[in-house]
Amino acid sequence: MGSIAARADVPLARLQRFNPDVNPNRLAVGQRLLVPTQQERAPSGGPYRYQVRPGDTYSAIARRFNTTPARIQAANPGIEPTQLRVGQVLHVPLRGSGSAVAAAPAASSPSRPSQAGSGTAAAPASAPSNAPALPASARNWPWPLDDYRVVRSFGTDSRGTLQPMLLATSRGARAKAVADGDVRFAGSMRQLGRVVIVHHADNLQSVYALCDTLLVDDGARVTRGTPLCEVSFNSAAERHDLLFDLRMGGKPIDPRRVLR
Structure with a gap:
């Protein structure tokens, strides 16, 4: 290209x-x-x-x-x-990104990394006062990648647009299911490349976008740790990125409230 x-x-x-x-x-x-x-x-x-x-x-x-x-x-x-x-x-004008999966423009500049390394998460941010209470099942889920760094945290940008979390990883990395569930979507979406959406208990959903090769099909039953997709290369940023989003009842929640 x-x-x-x-x-x-x-x-x-x-x-x-x-x-x-x-x-x-x-x-x-x-x-x-x-x-x-x-x-x-x-x-x-x-x-x-x-x-x-x-x-x-x-x-x-x-x-x-x-x-x-x-x-x-x-x-x-x-x-x-x-x-x-x-x-x-x-x-x-482009649509705002408060929908189920927000588009991450290929050449946008990431925010300063808030976390580096593998398997070590930054301390969870305090939930805003209007954040919904989470069910007991949404506790201590693993991160979707074994080796990652957070290059954009969940939250609003300088324009007030809600942005999902963006994780950088290494070549050949595979995104894994963060909890047991059913694959409700495995395919392509505009501006997001290949996407996997998994529905979990208690009306929770996890979204894995900017994928390269999909490793599951629609309707598949997956367990925690099941490989879902291989992460694609972001040529504009010259790194491998995974856009990760968590939802409860279709509304976005900060993944740091759930991931360990």
Whole structure:
């Protein structure tokens, strides 16, 4: 993907952000990529500058960048959605990341590491006053990787956007189930690469994203420590990353409240 970016004379990060569903480690002959023009931009937090192409609609553009037609229309008040013109430049605001799994832009700069080493966790942060009480089963779960460092903690960034935890690891690392459960999703998601979602007792869910090779299928029953996926290489940050998220009833919780 880097050589394609060089030939097109566009930054690699911009090319990746304009192709959120493409795994740069698994390009296939004949695969189609959207190469941004010099008028297009893709800042990590948005909004993107997107140039209309033949056949484009607000709905199609929204699907590509995981946002909504209403958000695009609101950001372009002087442009009628039924009168788009090829070559026209639109502002495309990105959806906030408070949903089930928040997108981690490929070339975003990680926050200062809060933990280094393997098997040694930073002291859990105190739960905010409005944090939900956890069931008794959510105690002393193992970390999803044997060797890791936290390069982004769970919490809000400088823009107030809730971000899931990001873990850096070594080549060939495998993410493991943090508790017994059932695999409810094993496949690809926009901007997140391959993803595994496991449902546990007491309405708890764990999410493992930015995977390379999936090692389980939908519907599989897994136990604590079962390998779920191999972690992929983040070419922009030049490291292997796993995006890890914990949910209770679909709402995000700080993994440090549960992991030992």
